Amino acid sequence: MRLKNKKWARPFIDEHPDLILNETSFLQAISSETRPIYLEVGSGKGQFLLMMGAKQPEAIFFGVERAIPAIAVAGKKLREQELHNVKFVDADIESLLPSINDQSIAGIYLNFSDPWPKKHHEKRRLTHEKFLVQFMRILKVGALLKIKTDNDELFAFSQKNVEKLQYNIILSEYSYSTPASDDAMSEYEQNFRASNKMIHRLVIRKDK
Numbered sequence: 001m002r003l004k005n006k007k008w009a010r011p012f013i014d015e016h017p018d019l020i021l022n023e024t025s026f027l028q029a030i031s032s033e034t035r036p037i038y039l040e041v042g043s044g045k046g047q048f049l050l051m052m053g054a055k056q057p058e059a060i061f062f063g064v065e066r067a068i069p070a071i072a073v074a075g076k077k078l079r080e081q082e083l084h085n086v087k088f089v090d091a092d093i094e095s096l097l098p099s100i101n102d103q104s105i106a107g108i109y110l111n112f113s114d115p116w117p118k119k120h121h122e123k124r125r126l127t128h129e130k131f132l133v134q135f136m137r138i139l140k141v142g143a144l145l146k147i148k149t150d151n152d153e154l155f156a157f158s159q160k161n162v163e164k165l166q167y168n169i170i171l172s173e174y175s176y177s178t179p180a181s182d183d184a185m186s187e188y189e190q191n192f193r194a195s196n197k198m199i200h201r202l203v204i205r206k207d208k
């Protein structure tokens with residue numbers, strides 16, 4: 001998500017540590033959390049997570065986002081909505097993942113992750129094997145990793161890696177036409193659907 005730099009963004013993040021956590025406060029928060037914990041990785045301006053938080057008040061949702069202007073916009077929306085079960089985390093998932101405990105997360109969402117089309121950038125894709133292994137490690141047994149993308153190459157790359165690692169794909173939809181009732185539309189999804197782009201979806205369950 002390329003947003004123009006916003007002068008107010010970093011000061012806003014620093015002034016709202018209750019809405020936008022840093023790595024340390026996120027790890028502290030999840031260590032004492034009793035509600036089911038869901039993560040969205042690359043939460044952008046927060047639309048998906050704010051809708052999920054409103055839909056499922058019994059759970060807590062964390063959106064990990066490394067782009068400062070995007071997470072600041074998300075934080076502003078969160079302040080307006082006063083949802084107490086949504087937080088954003090100012091971090092790169094790559095540095096955060098190793099510190100998250102095994103089997104501590106109830107579900108992970110990857111919505112319209114950056115496709116990084118060049119071959120020499122494939123390690124940056126969030127469905128690269130190195131990320132999938134970590135995502136499956138932190139999920140509880142029976143929990144789901146849900147991936148949506150408009151990008152054909154990223155969809156094929158993700159499916160290939162999941163199969164190679166022998167994780168259980170419980171749903172693979174090339175054309176995800178009607179959003180499920182337990183889902184919400186991210187900003188990218190809303191824009192792609194408005195321009196009639198096809199949305200692809202993969203749902204992977206951690207079985208052991």
Ligand SMILES: C[S@@+](CC[C@H](N)C(=O)[O-])C[C@H]1O[C@@H](n2cnc3c(N)ncnc32)[C@H](O)[C@@H]1O
Binds near residue numbers: 066067091094112
């Ligand atoms: C294409 S945008 C999609 C935003 C949102 N999920 C949506 O569907 O509207 C991808 C987002 O993932 C974030 N992102 C990419 N790699 C990341 C990483 N390693 N850690 C945290 N955020 C990341 C980007 O900064 C960007 O905001």
